[in-house]
Amino acid sequence: MTDEIGRPSVAVWKFASCDGCQLSLLSAEDELLTIAGQIHIAYFLEATREVADGPYDISLVEGSITTPADAERIRRVREVSTTLITIGACATAGGIQALRNFSDMEAFRSLVYAEPRYIDALAESTAIAEHVPVDLELRGCPIETSQLVEVINAILAGRKPVTPTHSVCVECKLQGNVCVTVADGTPCLGPVTQAGCNARCPAFRRGCYGCFGPAESPNTASLASWLTDELAVEHPELVRLFRTFNADAPAFRTQSRRHEPDREEVAT
């Protein structure tokens, strides 16, 4: 709820994650104190012990759902939030921990823990939107601070936030980067990955590895066959390429499954 001086309340929630996306808010060094003056930070455990009761105008949710307790907690967060925004690859696609979705969970548990029975974990790591309605998703592993500031500004101004859904390729062209795939033969997910990072990797002569997840209408099948035909990228590299920080985003998941050796019968 807005406070006595009319500022909207903001809560920051953490599920399975690395803390990097909520840290992006503290990393807005130039804007943080100004933002903090415009909003009422009602719940942000990483920053303060002060906890104000809900409901909250805006909830920023970091992390994926990986335990039965968290599957319950996210429902309660939804109930006390007017606008729920997921921040980062874990919250929007299950994150790197969604690699378990492609494996045998029991084997995972016993590989890491001597007494697996103490560990209460779900077989899959899932995005927040698979559990509750989400009002806005911010992509990235991690999110870009500038996009988070844009979203907060937009909400304060009552307008729609500007977050592009085109591909990283567009950002490379805007920046005048030489194409790493064409010029260097480096496999790059830029053609199918959503913009937002300003093409950081290609600017460092590295192929994009998909931090922002699939762009709008990504032609992952075409990119995969091109990589195989032109650069001889095959199993297991092709599977690994699509299966990292947004492994369980539908377009990337489908593509990586197609290139598993025992899945060749899957229609393309």
Add this chain to the structure above:
Amino acid sequence: MSHSHDRTISVEALARVEGEGAMHVEVADGHVERVELRIYEPPRFFEAMLRGRDYTEPPDITARICGICPVAYQLSAINALESVCGVDTPDGPAMPDGIRQLRRLLYCGEWIESHVLHVFLLHAPDFLGYQGAIEMAADHRELVEMALRLRKAGNTLLEVIGGRAIHPINVRLGGFHRAPTPAGLEALIPELQWGREAAVETTRLVAGFTFPELTQDHAFVALRPDIDTLPPGATGYPLEGGRLVSTTGIDAPITAWPDHLHEEQVPHSTALHGRMRSGETYLVGPAARLALNLDRLPDDLAALAEEVGCTAPVTNPFRSIIVRALETVYAFDEALRLIAAYDRPEPAAIAVPPVAGVGHGATEAPRGILYHRYGLAEDGTITDATIVPPTSQNQPAIEEDLEGFVQQHLHLDDDDLQWQCEQAIRNYDPCISCSTHFLDLTVTRR
């Protein structure tokens, strides 16, 4: 209730720590019976996820264990992987000194960013009596502004070298994708010079805080670079590697880690607990590093350490904030030294072909030693991965501190005791996201 002999103090979700933890303390008949630092951060099974991946991937994948210290993960992974592949052995590829120095410079950025976050935004509010930094800013705006500017200096160094402050994209096995230009680094000098002086001011400021009484005789474990491996001009305070040393007499190469240290599982935590093979608990982090590497500070910093009372081992954990500030000065100093000596490595990376075998690697993350071990197949596929983060090593010692602290401070009412217990946990800058494989405070007074 608050002054009865039997009580329980419980904090279900600790604030100002990285990740999800809780605390539970039970007091019966005026004696602390049970102390648990519960870590309920959901496990993410990184060691299992790494099996079957390519040996070039751990720097990017393990960075995602922690958004506060990704460089620590990247460089510990690289140390272990390059060690499997025989880098710098007679038959293996030689790592150019320029790449090593650039890695150290990158790490300085992370120490600055992480230490400043903890000193000002997470820990200082406890000493100054605020719930958090935002509340603290209302009365101490210039202090918070200085903190944000200091953090920005560290983050900018990470951006320029690493391509991104959180989860840098430019770090790879063998070196970097693209080395920064000398001009790109030189542009950072004025802000780093300001930061160095601001960090000195910070060190004096935090040394003047009032510290709760607590003396703990923990064994300290840290890295210590071999003096023969240091380039000219370097004093060799540990960051990106070194030998494993301790106040209990360990002095061994990192390959001997499993002979000296191990992890065990406890029911109340998703983090494994570190112990010495002898069963003793131990501490890693700023106080351990300084106690074991005091002679590795440049003269002016050694003088500052003496001025703020840190030349004898820091046995009051609440005083660790001073060491963290002192190390921040070191990180600025070292960054300025490395930039002045920068010779852009060309190429930015060497080829590191895969070799079957097992390799160990460790670096000094801001919170203490981070150890990685990998097993590789001949084609570079990862067959086995073990990661030991600093907070899981410190967790048993943190519980010992809580027990000692609560026993000596039973006269405090529940609210004050709870807050100071939380502060005692924050003394170690615990990173719970890291240690899960990893924290829950309840104090029960019965």
